[in-house]
Amino acid sequence: MKNFKWLSPTLYILFLMLPIYWLVSMSFKTTNEILGSFTLWPQEFTLSNYITIFTDPTWYNGYFNSLTYVMVNTLFSVSVALPAAYAFSRYRFLGDKHLFFWLLTNRMAPPAVFALPFFQLYSAIGLFDTPVAVALAHCLFNIPLAVWILEGFMSGVPKELDETAYVDGYGFWHFFVKIFLPTIAAGIGVVMFFCFMFSWVELLLAKTLTSVAAKPIAATMTRTASTSGYELGLLAAAGTLTIIPGAFVIWFVRNHIAKGFALGRV
């Protein structure tokens, strides 16, 4: 029994990898091969799908747009969430519990509910079709999540640290930036990972708030799939490329990932 313990994670990972393998292998096939015959791996290995993406601005601009709003959102969400999470983890103030729950309710709001009002709101303030609009809209669910996770990590830091620093004559901001933030550096890394993740994978709002100039890569894909026939190879190549930033980011936080998913509350 004990010797077969590796079997279950292995089978599970195999199950996870199969659809990804199929996508990657399809991205190296020609359209003829995809539609004409059923092959387990590319018979005529081709890079043409990737070349199309890297040479056509409508394709590669999609990546730049996506990465722009994801990064703006991540930096913004984390910087406003840090002081708030500190307040929730250290102080009791009027309405704190209600406020915390209200923040969380925004994580529960279905994006479908907000799609149309968001479109009108961001059109009205002249931000429609800019990466900033998407970055701001994604704050709706990323800030509550960031506050929630950071609060978990900060509550794990003993309060004596704050008190000692204040006794030593540190002012609040000086202590916060110079001493407290480095202490929870791992937590901040994890939160940035989560903000990146949820902003990167979300599409409904990103698609609603952009039309041409700031179109995210994922939306470019849907358009291509529907208008110019079914160019499956191209679609697969674009899909494969969207996996890479995620894989890259996971690698950085791999040692903290489990604790991060537990919102720092293990």
Next chain:
Amino acid sequence: MIEKTVNQKAWFLVAPVVAVVAFNALIPLMTVVNYSVQETFGNNVFFWEGVKWFEEILHSPRFHDALLRQMLFTGIILLIEVPLGVAVALTMPRRGPWVSVCLVLMALPLLIPWNVVGAMWNIFALPDIGLLGKMINGMGIDYNFTQQPVAAWFTTILMDVWHWTSLVVLLAYAGLCSIPEAYYQAARIDGASAWAVFRYIQLPKMKRVLTIAILLRFMDSFMIYTEPFVLTGGGPGNATTFLSIDLVKIALGQFDLGPAAAMSLIYFLIILLLSWIFYTLMMRNEAQ
């Protein structure tokens, strides 16, 4: 738990968060409330309708069906993903070089854009060009998820299990890693069975993270839109039209703003109510 001090100035620290989230949440929410009590024929002319749309939605079979499908879907994926996730986490290595490999590979599906997940499963499950579709048909089972409702449900659920079970695995794994080795030694000395170790040591230690897992999975699966939309488009017929898909159809497809807004509010309230129950239970656990 940290002893907290009373400090009303803490409001200054949370003010930026409140401002940004309120801007994003309250203005759109008021827009939705506005639409939900009015009728419009375009040109920005609105008529007061009171609670008419709410009554209509609450009595419409279309909404009932979508809600029922949604609950069935959420129920099924919770029943599969939670036990499966715990089982995988229990058998994962605790230390050594394989830990990182397992974690990175398992987290991968979580970082793929949702429409790519849908597109990937589409080409994976298509009966003529997909690996899964070919395999199932090769076993002599007639399978075509674009035409058979049962196959569409099977594919959608399998896709969600593929996409999100890792979240439960990672959470359960984090809980398991926090158990000191001494607990297991004590259990060995007492001659405890594997089941007893699970029931009295591992499960209680995972309780907190599992509550988070169930809460997150409940909320997210209840809002699911992009993946089934790309995979099946809500079809065949209305077989996989969940609440969000139906809502977008009404709001952006037919532009029936009143009914769509009323439905949005009812939808949101259902999630809020159920999540509040979870949240209260969770907080009670933490207080203990």
